Amino acid sequence: METTLNLSLSILLLLLLSPLLQAAHADEHDLVRTSCLHASYPEICLRSLSSCGSSASTPRDLAVAAVRVSIGRVLKASDFLSNLKGIARRERGALSDCVEQMGDSVDELGKTLSTLKLLRRGGDFRWQMSNAETWVSAALSNEETCLDGFKEVGGDVRSDVRRSITNVARVTSNALYLINLIEDNRR
Structure with a gap:
């Protein structure tokens, strides 16, 4: 009888706590949903x-x-571009420049990541935020310049190159937006 009572109480406790656990799990994803x-x-x-x-x-x-x-x-786009075959000779220079620009983007995003991890409230906060925003903006410019380089050589950007770089630019643009939310939530 006591075992049945304990089991019943345990089940009742789980039923009562279940909505709270589900709400906590939903709150975790609400930050992503509301931020995005x-x-x-x-x-x-x-x-x-x-x-x-x-x-x-x-x-x-x-x-x-x-x-x-x-x-x-x-990094994935850079690897893809580095291994690209069958590109026209006149576009090889643009491709090489593009790979170099992707490397610059990794450096700039790495600086951003380091800054965000060490972000401090107080006097340095605005300076750190400005640096992070500048570096992500520079990475985004590199990605746009990469595509522009193909136009300058007179070639048509292959759809797979365009798709790869466009995907990178979109997630980088979203990163910049989310960095700006840090400052908006500080006010």
């Missing part, structure tokens, strides 16, 4: 950051995750 809602590319933002919902409890955590996603996409 007004991003430049909300669907990409949600898709690329949904897996970090439980580890991101602040806008800063989410921005760090977004910069990490961006670095990963830049």
Whole structure:
């Protein structure tokens, strides 16, 4: 009888706590959902950051995750571009420049990531935020310049190159948006 009572109480306790546990899990993903809602590319933002919902409890955590996603996409695009075959001779220079620009983007995003991880409130905060925003903007410019380089040589950008670089630019744009949210939430 006592075992049945304990089991019944345990089940009742689980039933009572279940909505609270589900609400806590939903709150984790609400940060991602509400933060990505007004991003430049909300669907990409949600898709690329949904897996970090439980580890991101602040806008800063989410921005760090977004910069990490961006670095990963830049590295993947750079690897893709480095191994590209069958590109016209006149476009090889643009491709080489593009790979170099992707390397610069990784450096700039790495600086951003370091700054966000060490972000301090107080006198340095605005300076650190300005640096982070500048570096992500520079990475985004590199990605746009990469595509422009193909236009300058008179060639048509292959659809797979355009798709790869456009994907990188979109996640980087979302990262910049999420970095700006850190400052908006500070006010």
